[in-house]
Amino acid sequence: xxxxxxxxxxxxxxxxxxxxxxxxxxxxxxxxxxxxxxxxxxxxxxxxxxxxxxxxxxxxxxxxxxxxxxxxxxxxxxxxxxxxxxxxxxxxxxxxxxxxxxxxxxxxxxxxxxxxxxxxxxxxxxxxxxxxxxxxxxxxxxxxxxxxxxxxxxxxxxxxxxxxxxxxxxxxxxxxxxxxxxxxxxxxxxxxxxxxxxxxxxxxxxxxxxxxxxxxxxxxxxxxxxxxxxxxxxxxxxxxxxxxxxxxxxxxxxxxxxxxxxxxxxxxxxxxxxxxxxxxxxxxx
Numbered sequence: 001x002x003x004x005x006x007x008x009x010x011x012x013x014x015x016x017x018x019x020x021x022x023x024x025x026x027x028x029x030x031x032x033x034x035x036x037x038x039x040x041x042x043x044x045x046x047x048x049x050x051x052x053x054x055x056x057x058x059x060x061x062x063x064x065x066x067x068x069x070x071x072x073x074x075x076x077x078x079x080x081x082x083x084x085x086x087x088x089x090x091x092x093x094x095x096x097x098x099x100x101x102x103x104x105x106x107x108x109x110x111x112x113x114x115x116x117x118x119x120x121x122x123x124x125x126x127x128x129x130x131x132x133x134x135x136x137x138x139x140x141x142x143x144x145x146x147x148x149x150x151x152x153x154x155x156x157x158x159x160x161x162x163x164x165x166x167x168x169x170x171x172x173x174x175x176x177x178x179x180x181x182x183x184x185x186x187x188x189x190x191x192x193x194x195x196x197x198x199x200x201x202x203x204x205x206x207x208x209x210x211x212x213x214x215x216x217x218x219x220x221x222x223x224x225x226x227x228x229x230x231x232x233x234x235x236x237x238x239x240x241x242x243x244x245x246x247x248x249x250x251x252x253x254x255x256x257x258x259x260x261x262x263x264x265x266x267x268x269x270x271x272x273x274x275x276x277x278x279x280x281x282x283x284x285x
Contacts, residue, residue: 004046007072008039011100019099024092035066035096040241042068044161045132048277049073051224052157057127062115062148062160063134066097071104081126083111083118116140118147125151129158133275136162137201145213149282158219158280165204167228167274172198174249207271210278218284223270224277229262231275 020031046069049061057079061070064082073080084097101108111123115138129148138144148158163170168177170185173193177185182204186194193199207223214221232253235242242250256262270276 004043004072007075007104008042008068011035011039011068011103013103016099016103020092020096023095023099026092031092031096034092038066038068038096040238041065041132042072045069045130046072048132048159048161049130051277051279052128052130052159053078054128058124058153060111060126060129060148060151062129062131063137064110066093066100067108067110068100070108071101071106074106074108075104081109081111081123083113083115085112085114114138115144116147118151120151123151125153125156127153127156129156130160132161134162135160136165136203136205138203141203141205141209142213142216145217145280149217149219152282154282154284156282159277160210160280161275161277162205164207164271164274164276166206166208166271169274170202171274172202207276210276214278214280217280218282219280220283221281222279224279225270225273226266226268227270227275227277228268228273229256229265232256232262232265 017028017032017035020026020035021028024031045061049059049069053059053073055078059073059078059080060083061067061080062083064070064084067082067084070080070082111118115134129152135141135144152158165177165182168179168182169175170177170182173196175185175189175193178188183202186199189199210223211221213219235250235253236257256265
């Protein structure tokens with residue numbers, strides 16, 4: 001099986017960029033930035049998926065984006081399906097998905113509907129469901145968890161990584177938020193941010209929301225510790241990730257690394273950390 005770096009290297013081609021530009025009509029600079037970001041984030045998605053992968057599972061990646069992680073796992077022999085609804089106005093994403101898939105030679109089953117529309121009669125059931133930086137964008141977080149639970153097999157596992165908005169920071173836009181009133185931050189933002197597609201998509205999910213969603217679906221839930229310190233460590237070795245965050249965050253990360261306080265942050269409880277990785281298991285097997 002091809003290693004992850006080799007797989008990504010095969011997709012970092014000028015011909016891929018050129019073909020997406022030709023078909024979409026988008027500027028080359030924008031296409032290159034989006035493809036580079038998706039490849040970089042794919043490594044994070046794969047790390048999340050590896051926490052629950054078992055040979056022989058039927059797997060669903062929710063919010064698969066370009067499908068890079070799903071394509072890699074399908075190529076490795078996993079029975080995986082990718083869910084990604086392509087909204088109107090996102091033709092670039094559909095084209096990039098098609099071009100990337102064509103270069104892998106892998107046929108990947110896809111669901112092009114919202115996660116809230118998952119239906120066991122239509123989609124079947126899954127042993128393992130995962131998502132990365134998706135559930136903060138769904139219209140209704142609780143409805144999304146309800147829908148995924150309906151297609152989760154007895155004894156099945158879900159792992160979801162997303163921001164925890166109990167921490168007053170918005171990572172996509174790299175801006176601080178009003179504590180406990182994140183949505184109200186809109187009143188303080190310039191119109192370019194307040195009216196952006198990213199801001200309007202946010203539901204400001206929290207650790208508490210994840211706990212409540214698990215309880216109402218009778219799922220066992222746990223959280224991965226030490227993630228906030230991992231974010232500050234990543235700033236030092238991932239230039240694409242570092243560039244996405246503001247100068248203040250980069251300075252804070254450098255100061256924490258120099259002071260040795262990152263080791264103390266490893267012990268923070270998950271409810272005081274962002275992002276969060278929620279592990280939900282259906283115990284009714």
